[in-house]
Amino acid sequence: MKDNSRRGFMGMAFGAVAGVGAVASLYAMKKSWDPLPSVKAAGFTTLDMSAYKENELVTEKWRGKPIFVLKYTPDMLAKMTAQQKSRVLTIGDSTFMVTLGLCTHLGCIPGYNPDEQSFLCACHGGQFDFTGDVTKVPPPRGLDIPPFKIDGNKLVLGEAGPEYAKMKETGITL
Numbered sequence: 719m720k721d722n723s724r725r726g727f728m729g730m731a732f733g734a735v736a737g738v739g740a741v742a743s744l745y746a747m748k749k750s751w752d753p754l755p756s757v758k759a760a761g762f763t764t765l766d767m768s769a770y771k772e773n774e775l776v777t778e779k780w781r782g783k784p785i786f787v788l789k790y791t792p793d794m795l796a797k798m799t800a801q802q803k804s805r806v807l808t809i810g811d812s813t814f815m816v817t818l819g820l821c822t823h824l825g826c827i828p829g830y831n832p833d834e835q836s837f838l839c840a841c842h843g844g845q846f847d848f849t850g851d852v853t854k855v856p857p858p859r860g861l862d863i864p865p866f867k868i869d870g871n872k873l874v875l876g877e878a879g880p881e882y883a884k885m886k887e888t889g890i891t892l
């Protein structure tokens with residue numbers, strides 16, 4: 719009888735230790751599956767949109783890819799067609815082109831000519847207008863627009879806000 723209760727106690731103690739160990743190892747496993755904070759942060763890029771100058775192309779980086787940011791002049795905005803306007807991001811009082819800086823043909827990086835206000839892809843002669851829409855093949859479509867969310871005067875790349883969702887819905891970007 720005495721022996722039995724000792725065995726029962728030992729069994730319970732062992733069970734408790736094993737249970738704590740199991741929980742601890744599950745927690746450790748979960749921690750190792752979760753992305754590191756630095757990896758989580760790397761998925762998003764926040765741009766301060768007050769920093770850009772009109773008709774001056776700036777290449778930013780998001781998830782290792784080039785991102786074109788072009789702030790429009792009032793003249794550029796005034797001469798846009800409705801199709802071109804559908805690609806425009808309005809942030810505060812300013813308007814922008816924000817696209818991936820990769821040609822939709824085979825992925826070269828097009829160059830911007832501020833005098834002609836157009837892009838030329840030197841690889842195979844593809845051209846894009848100042849909204850990133852294609853004007854000369856072989857690129858099959860305009861420059862793609864990355865997922866974005868407008869947050870005051872900032873733009874968060876990597877997060878899909880309502881303006882981006884509408885662009886996807888209407889086929890402005892893939």
Ligand code: FES
Nearest residue numbers: 821823824839844
């Ligand atoms: S990669 Fe740009 S035209 Fe071919």
